[in-house]
Amino acid sequence: MLDIRFIREHADQVQEVARHKGIEVSIPELLAVDNERRRLLLEVEGLRMQRNTLSQAMPELAKQGKKDEMEAKKAEVRAVNARLTELEAELLTVEAAYRELMLLVPNIISPDTPVGGSDEENVEVRRVGELPVFDFEIRDHVTLGEMHRLFDLPRGVKVGGSRNYYMTGIGVFLHRAVQQLALDVLAGRGFTAMDVPLMVREEMMTNTGFFPSGREQTYELPRDEKWLVGTSEVALVSYYSGETVDVSEPIRLAGVSNCFRREAGSAGRDTRGLYRVHQFAKVEQVVICKNDPDESERLLQEITQNAEDLLQLLEVPYRVVAVCTGDIGQGVYKKYDIETWMPSRESYGETNSASNLWEFQARRSNIRYRDEQGTLQYCHTLNNTAVATPRILIPLLENHQREDGSIYIPVALRPYMNGMEEIRPE
């Protein structure tokens, strides 16, 4: 959410951003509704003042026994109330429309965000790591997984429907090892580990910016009016919702959670293997800091670096791309995706996504701090994947495979794999 005053003063700029982000919202319409809202507010508040003044005179009249005058004033208030009831109903309608529009307004974007229509126009920032050269016919992660019984896709589909899987045997250990490694690395860098609620109120989905736009992507539990989170970011940011926080040092959180995504509208895309599934596990970084563009930019670099360091520990090649306007999302001010080399796809695939939301979430969630002057300010919030699995197992298995089908286990993972150095065919 943006400050309505900012929108009034930068209407054209905001409309332009909406166009770039592909969000259908009319700023002129919003401003018209806003004007109507303020006009009604003025009138309603005036009537309320009348009512208050008249009512407050009652005790005095009662004391003096002026019954007729009291009755006259009562009638007057009733008249005021009648008018008020009408206007308040009108105001309620207008405010609902106002809120609905406000929730659609996109965040502005950083000056260095590339302009583009889709992920095709994201701009590569850097490549790290050598692409592996195989002098044999490579196996994709599905084949490798079947070979070593790391997961079971057909039975996942039998039991859970499409895009479901079982992790099995050593696969489970790998699945957990990458998470534990990520958690340990982050804990060592000042992050507080958090295991979070996965079922949350609708309000939290809206506050964090996933609703209204992402409703279709989210699993609902209608009986209990809860929603299954697609990322622990929802619960991590909402942890502080409505609070005044101390951000003299940035708040660094590392969330551990399962994530649930309906993947509506992606039917037929990435159907093979573990790339796009309905349920996965993720260690997520969330940072909450001062309303200071320099500081949040530094922190964006920091959480991006954390993810890169993890990929380097996993010894897989990756690249960082600056996400363009068309792919950046409604609430995001600036975003880097990290894409990891997936040999079977012969391309880099997204494994991490680092966002600076500026005030967008903090405004919706009402997360503030007191600055040096003692004034309440909205925080900046940021997030980035540390590791999402099983997707990360795709590059891990495929890049580290050998001709005989065995798989090299990176040194950093071995402590979490009971010292295992490679996965050998049975």
Added chain:
RNA sequence: GGAGAGGUACCGAAGUGGUCAUAACGGGGCGGUCUUGAAAACCGUUAGGGGGCAACCCCACGCAGGUUCGAAUCCUGUCCUCUCCGCCA
């Protein structure tokens, strides 16, 4: 799931239909006086949302409604917390 109690500022808590919400009282925090320093004592302070050019006004007693000229106070619903019972990893 059943029965009961309760949600008021940083915390505890008073207020049970009318200038009582920059909200009694107590505690805590911060600043000061005193002191070699500290403690104690005393003094001060502790900043919500919105509208309006402004004067100023409206809203805020968990949240949403209702009754009333007027609601922290009465009624209904709802969320949450606590106690007891039941069930349970």
